[in-house]
Amino acid sequence: MVTQPRLVVAAAASGQGKTTVSVGLMGALRAQGHAVAPAKCGPDYIDPGYHDLATGRPSRNLDPWLTSPELVAPLFLRGCLHPTPADVAVIEGVMGLFDGRLGADGFASTAHVAALTDSPVLLVVDISSAARTVGALVRGLATHDPAVRVAGVVLNKAGSDRHAAEVRRAVEQQGYPVLGVLPRDAGISAPSRHLGLVPASERHDAQASLDRLAEQTAQHIDIDAVFEIACTAPQLDAEPWAPPVVDRPARRVAVAGGRAFTFHYAETAEMLAAAGCEPVRFDPDTDRELPSGTTGLYLGGGFPEAHLGALATNTPLLTQVRDAVSSGLPTVAECAGLLYLCESLDGRPMAGVLPTRAAMQPRLTLGYRDATLTVDSLLGPAGTTARGHEFHRTRTDPGHGTAAAWHFPSGPEGFALDPARTGRATVHASYLHTHWAGVPRLAAAFADAVHEFAPVADARPVRDTCLVNPRAVDLPPSNDARVQPVDSNAHPGDAPHGDAHHGDDDVRDRPDLVDLAVNVRLPAPPAWLARELADGIPGLGAYPDATAARDAIARRHRVDPSMVLPTAGGAEAFTLIARAIEGRTPLIVEPQFTEPAQALAAAGRTADRLVLRAEHGFVLDPAAVDPAADLVFVGNPTNPTGVLHPRTTTLHALRRRGRVLVIDEAFADAVPGETESCISPDPEQLQSVLVVRSLTKTWGVAGVRAGYVIGDPQLIELLRRQQPHWSVSSPALTVMLATTSDRALRESAQAARDLASAREHLVGALERRGLRPVPGVAPFVLVEVGDGVRAALRHSGFAVRRCDTFAGLSDRWIRVAVRDPHTIDTFLRALDDALALTRSAAAATPEEVPA
Template sequence: MVTPTPLPRVVIAAPASGQGKTTIAVGIMAALSRAGHAVAPAKVGPDYIDPGYHALATGRPGRNLDPWLTSEELIVPLLLHGARTPDPADVAVIEGVMGLFDGRIGTGGFASTAHLATLTRSPVILVADISSAARTIAATLHGLRTFDHCVDVVGVILNKAGSVRHAHEVRSSVEAIGLPVLGVLPRDAGVSAPSRHLGLIPAAERTDAVSALDRLAEQTAELIDLDLLLHLAGCAPDLSATPWSPPSRRAEGVATHDSATTRPVVAVAGGRSFTFRYAETDELLRANGCEPVLFDPALDTSLPPGTSGLYLGGGFPEAHAPALSRNTALTGAVRDAIASGMPTVAECAGLIYLCETLDGHDFVGAVPAQAAMHPRLTLQYRSARTTVDSILGPAGTTSRGHEFHRTRTSPGAGTTAAWEHEEGVEGFTLDPASTGRATLHASYLHTHWAGNPSVPAAFAAAVQSYAAQPPVLGATSTVLPRVERAPALPTTTDPTPSAGLDHHGDAEVGPGLVDFAVNVRVPTPPAWLATTLRDGIGDLAAYPVVDPARTALARRHAVPEDMVLPTSGGAEAFTLIARAIPGRRPLVVHPQFTEPESALRRAGRVPDQHVLSEREGFVLHPDRIPADADLVIIGNPTNPTGVLHPRSTLEALRAPGRVLVIDEAFMDAIVGGADSLISADLDGVIVVRSLTKTWGLAGLRAGYVVGDPSLLRLLAEQQPHWSVSSLAARASVAVCAPAARAEEAELAREAATWRHHLVRGLQSLGLAPVPGAAPFVLVRVGPGVHGSLRERGYAVRRGDSFPGLDHDWVRLAVRDPHTTDGLLRELQSLLGDTAPGGSERSLEQAAPASTAPQRGPVPAAQADRELSA
């Protein structure tokens, strides 16, 4: 008879993806842990990324509870195992997935959060985003609470409140239906994790993760009633089940070893590029007589001593491809190990790492295939069986798993698939040492070994057999020590705006303000770029060398190297132009970025101003530019109007004796970039480019000019020695790589979708945003709106800081649709019936929620939806 086990526990769920449950669940875990509680974390579903944050918040392994990957019968035993490993926990906090009742389509909600809550008899606390409604939130929560009587909804946390009045209205209506409110978080509570093409960036890849978690814990403790949460968790009934025990899964015939020093080593890929594997994987390896030892494929130059097996799990090799590719000592060691017949399991990222190349980066080459990024996300559960006898067991061994990737492989001829499933075959299974069975099993399928214990048992037996065959590969190997890097310190900006040519969007932002003023499109550089920059810190004692940057930029644009000059951002480029390029009558086409005008004036040259007509949509007419203007500067797409001038229109400005300067700082945000003037024929033309906007490098200052070599020589004569830093040069090389160009194109497509959402919302308010294509929108909103938005928590760029515009205008940087909707609601409240051409249409009618991937606190929201579908 099983003795009932008490375990205070609570499930953090939500009505839908994107409500903030990940941020709040991690905040609760961190706050409770910092208050002295031992918290056992868990995640519903197959997601690997959230458990990484759970582990960071609690100091315990993050675990997954998925009845489809394992079984319904294993859920409570796995939960209890996590609650006693490595020591007994005071409370378990389980983060849900998608909406409360969303599971596998066609299964009646199987594997949903509600299913898990029912299996574990856990009380549920809902996280509700209230930014788009008030009393209706109570109706929604009432429906969720009564939809299934087996699901015990005991409380709610209200997220993204717009004001104190708004919060009070929602709270009172929710409490009126008898549902306790544990806390209310403001619209911009402030701490969320950056994301990329597969959702949230793993905690292991973030140097700021610990400091961000500390801020989140403090906020959570202040805004959420943790005592009430613990009380509700303590009301959960005892669980009648035996905790899962990995030693009980050992297969017959597998040797038992008393200590780690006598067990054969399984080298387990880790570090920043391999962050995905289930906690039970390591436990099952130990239970079956092996010793898992982590190694970092990006840093370590050899496998751990005594390695007799390889386990390469999931992660983001595409984000760290240069570092992985450069580590040729390790890729050679891995290739030799696999060729010798060393048992090897590679899942998803592991498969990619073993391919010959990934988007041009050379990898291990043990699998005869090339990998490449793909625009379509693959995300699905699979039931699969092995095709041949292998280290996972005999042919026909079955397993359940899931796929989650944006890469594709192009296999060579004559390969054998690892799995066959309902849609065909997938992966690679190879016998490189001709042992008589496959010793390499590589595929996209992530499997949870606790759900099929025969697989780790078979793998462990293969490792034991390999270890018994001397010599043991890697017996004299060494592992390089890890380098711990301190997190970057936060920066501050002056929140007080000031008009004039030197006024920039960063002067508008400040504490507590949602930023629509700064045109930098990502909050931090992508993890792969940050890693590249950190790797370059060791070279800072040497003076900068920019030749590799010039070479990379020239190749990117297919021009000779003498047509490229790296600069310290676009600002330096305009300063050089103002000082070096002759011309009796310089002219700046306005409205325009203020730096060209400011640079000319600082150089003692007062330019003419040609102001484009608002009535004509700020469209350029080349025949209206004075013929004697011998230095003409114009933006494309133009800041702040966003207007994209056709290439043919700009070509019409070229004339003998005239230098034409095109500011293309935002051209990389234009899908396709067909209207760029960059080509091998740029006589009399200088094109200015910036890398700071797309890649979050405003503080680094990275840019370049492409143009007439004779003109660039004049600029170079004015450029100070070493004005381009080593890190800026390094960044310039990195962003020219094929994978970076693919990510740049994806960001451009995303920006176009988000811009469309913002424009439609503005139009629904009766406003007339200027037609354009840039990642910002210019719109006339009337006097006083800029300041009123600031009072309501939104920073926007004031129009009167641009020549040719007055204080009725604001420039809005494009943000994700969810953040944009908050701004639109405040504008709607401010404008009322006074907006030009007032409209009675609602925001919901005119600006439906975008289906674009969103960058926010909930990981892989789009992936959640696709998994459900």
């Protein structure tokens, strides 16, 4: 008999807040000093990732169908006692309380697991669309099955205190205590993807978000009462599960991890270790080779389709995996692992082990499966049976002339290959996820195959894993001779040849590159914004009316609507300014975004340029601006330097009678607190001033083109007269309205803080390499790296913004978009190779450098 405080968090249906409450409780209990053992009902992999972060220990999946009803309590106790005893356990449910395997009367449901572990249930109820009816709902759920004991209720998404009080009375009148009420939008939720939540390991802000969630949970839920309920759980009559131990020398098994391979059951590694294997995690995104001495390969599940750029361009590892697996390396690949071994995924090259190609599909494949091995393989003899589940939105082409990995009642599935002609399949690749604790013979067979195999290095030489052969790279000469820096003494019409160049040009011809050239924060708009855009589709037959968007922007910045003009992005804003604002002597403070110069040239106008210098930190001295300049363009923060000019001492000092000051604040919303912005509710502060804003970068809507200008009402009127009718589309207006909401502003502010942290990570890493990135605050970093580095990075699969198209810079400089720390670290490894390569080439004699 084992004493273990515990509870199950359940709900009436999916989407009611189980994960938010479960993870919040785990974090809050841990913050009180408790050791918390997490668990998850069913075969879910993503929620346990958040459990791991919240508790600091691995979460256990409890699934009576994948393992057996008899194993649920032992597996649960394993998690409670390993690696150290836990004070309390929190089990997150799945779907609705009584929803289990279809056609099996609730088998493997949350209620089933609660009964098997004899755990009290904390019921989470979404009350956003009901009031007193919630009392009847709770009573029905609590009395439906005598084996389930509902011990408390948490109300989620309350609309107001009055609403919450009404529901609380209704529930407590039924005899069930309400332990907390979460207001609508109080929870911090993880972003969604096509298969559910985005894994915690892919979110660089995950730990900070979970800390905030724990604090918020403690504010709204009685954590002490929750712990008291957990302590009412009776003793469990079960023994903790332990994997069978085989005493033999350890052999190394490479286990795929990182952002693309996040789906693992905790017991898999434990069973391998007990069977005489040494599981070693490697990251196919970033690691150039398998762990040394690898004698087995386990490729679990995950989201390779979300990280195709990094996976497809890591050719040294893809090549080594292909060679190693072809030599007979025992290899198990489940779902994501199957995709990694394909010839291609969505047209991008993968390892090429399997004679098939994979692609995303609109239809989700989901469900439990009974499976039988079709041939003798590293997992056992033909006829071996197992249970598993599928969960994917990709499909593979049929393999020609290859055996299937499994046979389902519906037909064959997967691939079983014997590339080294050993007499049995050494590659088992399938969409099926199996829980080896439920089928230990699979783990034992795989471990035996690993011990029978010679190490990779002994079996077959691995190809050279150098990313770029220094003798074969055509290093371009310095571009300093081709690009003529322009300074304040240059002829007014002189301009670098690259005014029309954009960061998108750096990746347009190579979609396989990891894109660090374009400064758009998100690859697509967030789900809530995408829904707003989709909801607007039925209204596209009407001509757009910008009035509501203009007024919303005015409220957001606390200015009069007459000071606002919605535009089709910053590009239209600069075009309107070039056409509408007359001036004898336009001047652009450089280096700067190329659009102002391009817009002026298209309007038949020329501009002087004041080029700020690297030796001065690209800092602007207002006294250096020609007093005769009557239309001055300056970025803040400036693209590409990232320098943020002080509002009062620099920008306001540029204002003078007869001059229009245009400030490009395209990246101002990426600066925490939007400090130094020149937008002000005081009209005097914007007299003869125009501030250009873009929504493209923060919200991932480059294809919509949404922005606006705020400034002097008389100047705004001049721009409005130049603007064609309906130039701003209805989707762009939808973006403007949606992104002025309180929710959007909170999300934007948090994104700015996260970005600042990631930028600090990148800058620090560059400085440790002896480089001197320009001090700034923008979502990109400008740094001088030397001749040929950009080209070498391109060979390595990374696109960075070329800088010889900016006045005063050369191709010795690169601008790097700030991404999450994982992507940054991947880039830094490629940068190390590029720096070493170019320095080696520079040190070679002329005869040694290829022509």
